[in-house]
Amino acid sequence: xxxxxxxxxxxxWAARDPSGILSPYKxxxxxxxxxxxxxxxxxxxxxxADVAWTRNMLNNSMYPLVPGHEIVGVVTEVGADVKGFKxxxxxxxxTYVNSCRDCENCNSSLENHCSKFVFTFNGVDTxxxxxxxGYSSHIVVHERYCFKIxxxxxxxxxxxxxxxxxxxxxxxxxxxxxxxxxxLGVIGLGGLGHMAVKFxxxxxxxxxxxxxxxxxxxxxxxxxxxDNFVISSDENQMESQKSSLHFIIDTSSGDHPFDPYLSLLKxxxxxxxxxxxxxxxxxxxxxxxxxxxISGSVTGGTKSTQEMLNFCAANxxxxxxxxxxxxxxxxxxxxxxxxxxxxxxxxxxxxxF
Ligand SMILES: [Zn+2]
Ligand SMILES: [Zn+2]
Numbered sequence: 001x002x003x004x005x006x007x008x009x010x011x012x013w014a015a016r017d018p019s020g021i022l023s024p025y026k027x028x029x030x031x032x033x034x035x036x037x038x039x040x041x042x043x044x045x046x047x048x049a050d051v052a053w054t055r056n057m058l059n060n061s062m063y064p065l066v067p068g069h070e071i072v073g074v075v076t077e078v079g080a081d082v083k084g085f086k087x088x089x090x091x092x093x094x095t096y097v098n099s100c101r102d103c104e105n106c107n108s109s110l111e112n113h114c115s116k117f118v119f120t121f122n123g124v125d126t127x128x129x130x131x132x133x134g135y136s137s138h139i140v141v142h143e144r145y146c147f148k149i150x151x152x153x154x155x156x157x158x159x160x161x162x163x164x165x166x167x168x169x170x171x172x173x174x175x176x177x178x179x180x181x182x183x184l185g186v187i188g189l190g191g192l193g194h195m196a197v198k199f200x201x202x203x204x205x206x207x208x209x210x211x212x213x214x215x216x217x218x219x220x221x222x223x224x225x226x227d228n229f230v231i232s233s234d235e236n237q238m239e240s241q242k243s244s245l246h247f248i249i250d251t252s253s254g255d256h257p258f259d260p261y262l263s264l265l266k267x268x269x270x271x272x273x274x275x276x277x278x279x280x281x282x283x284x285x286x287x288x289x290x291x292x293x294i295s296g297s298v299t300g301g302t303k304s305t306q307e308m309l310n311f312c313a314a315n316x317x318x319x320x321x322x323x324x325x326x327x328x329x330x331x332x333x334x335x336x337x338x339x340x341x342x343x344x345x346x347x348x349x350x351x352x353f
Contacts, residue, residue, distance in 0.1 A: 011353045012136035013326050014064035020055035022329050025064055027132060029140045037085050037146045038077040039093070044134035045070030045159035045321075046345040047191065048253065049095075051333050053122045062122055068134030068347075069095040069120040070162040072155045082143050090149040092309065094162035095120055095299045097131055097145045109303035111145075135326065137353045147306050150313035160319040160344040161312055163299065164191040168249065169308040170300035171272040172199055177247050180204025185241075185248040185264060187232070189216045189224075192251035192274055194320060194343040197224040202315045208241065210261070219342070223320070232256075238264070243290070251275060258294070262286040270295055319344050326352035 008028035015022050032038050050067035052058060071093040075085050085091060098118035099111040106114050118125050121133030133139075149158045171177075177184060177200070184205040186196045193209070197220065200207040208228040209220040220226040230237045241264045248261055248271040255277050262271060262282060267290045273280070274297060286292065300308070311317070320343045324332050332345045 010132075010136050010138055012066045012132065013329060014066045014132075014135075015054035015061075016063050018056035018061065020051070020333065022054065022067075022135070022333075025066065027064075027066070029132075029138060030127070030129070032077050032079050032140055033142075034079040034081040035142050035144075036079045036140050037075055037082055037091065037143050038138060038140045039071075039073035039091055039146070040076050040138050040350070041071055041073040041134055041136060042348075042350040043072050043156045043159045044068040044347045044349055045163065045191075046329070046332055046336060046347065047163045048336060049163070050133075050135075051337055054333065060122070062130045065122055066132035066135050067121050068136070069093075070159045070164070070346075071120070071134035071139060072149060072158045072162070073138070073349075076138070078143075084143050084148070085146060090151075090153075090155060090158075092147045092149050092158055092162045093120060093134070093139060093141050093145060094147070094166060094305060097123070097141050098125055099145075101144065109301040111301050112299045113301075134349070135329065135347065137349065144302060147302070147309055150310055153309075153313045154318070156323055156346050156348070157318045157321060158309070159346045160191060160195070160321060161309055162305070164195050164319065164344060165312065166300040166305045166308050167274055167298065168192055168195045168199055168251075169311070170304055171249070171274070171295065171297035172196075172203070172247075173304065174297070175247060175270050175272065175295065177205065178203040179246075182206070182246040183208065183244060185210055185245045185261070186226070186251065187248065187261065188251035188253070188275075189220055189343070190251060190253075190339065190341070191319075191344045193249075194224055196249045196251065197226050198317050198319075201225050202311075202317055205247075208245065232260070243267075245269060248272065249274065255279070258282045259286050262292055262294075265290065265292045267291055269293075272297055274298075321346045323348050
C-alpha cells in the first residue's frame, strides 16, 4: 500500500477503513481552473450516504474517505471564465461534482442521470483523482455543479437542501405534486421525510405521515404541520385510509411490505421510492386494478436544484437541524444509524477547523 502522505492544502476528517471511524486528515485540492469556483466550506449536512460509504456498506469505498455531500460555503476564488459566481457569494454543492456535460441527460439538465456522473465523494473524477467531500475546509468545483444560496437564507439550514431537499423536491415536481388540495402520504420521518412534509404543506397538499413510532406524532403534527398521523403497523388505522391518497413518498430505509401502502392510493396514484429496499414485492392487482404506479428517483439535476433552493427561500422552508462540531462526528453518525436525530445533523465546519 502506498504511504499515506497526510499533508496538503485542505483540512478534513476521513475514515481510514471500514470501521468508518473518522479522524483528522489533510490532502490537496486542485488549484482553481478557468471554470472552477473555490469555496470555503461553512457547513456540511450529514446524510445516510456518509454512513454507507465510510463503513463500506456498498463494497466500493476508497480510503482515506472524506464524506459529505450537503455542502455550503462562501466563494473565495473564481476562475477567469466563471460567469455565475463571484467572491463572497453564498453557494452550495450537492451530491455530484461532474458529469460529461454533453449527453442527452446533461443537455436536459438531468446531470444526476448522466452515465459519467461523478459523486462528490468516493467518486473518480475525470482527472483520475478520488473525490473528497464536505467534511473539509474547502472545495473546488466546476461552476455548473455549484448553486447560489439565496440572500438571507441561513447557511447552516441550507446544507440539508443539497441532498435531502433536492431528493424529495425532484419527484414531487416530476409527478406534479404541487397541486393544492390533493393528498400526500409520507412514509418515514427522518431527514428526507421531514422535507417531504414541508414541501407538501408549501404546495397546499393534505399531508399524512406514516410511522411505526407513536413518538413521532407530536413532531409530525405540531412541529412539521402534517394534517394526519397514522401508525403503519396498526391495520385498522391503515384500513381507514384506503384509496385516500393521490401520492405517496416512501423515505423508509428499512425493508417493509409495499401492498399495504399501494392500497391507500386512489386510482392513478403514484408511490415514489427514495430509499433502497433490498427487494420490492407487490401483488399485481394492487397496481392494475387502480392503475397505480411505483416510481423511483435519486437527487436532481442542476436546474431543479437551483429552482428548489429559490423555492425554499421564497416560501421560508427551513430544514430542522441539530448543529455539531466536527469532533462529534463519529457520535453523530452512530446516532443517525440509531435514528436518534431530529431531523438532520449539520457540521459547523467553519468553527471546527
Ligand atoms: Zn445524501
Ligand atoms: Zn452527461
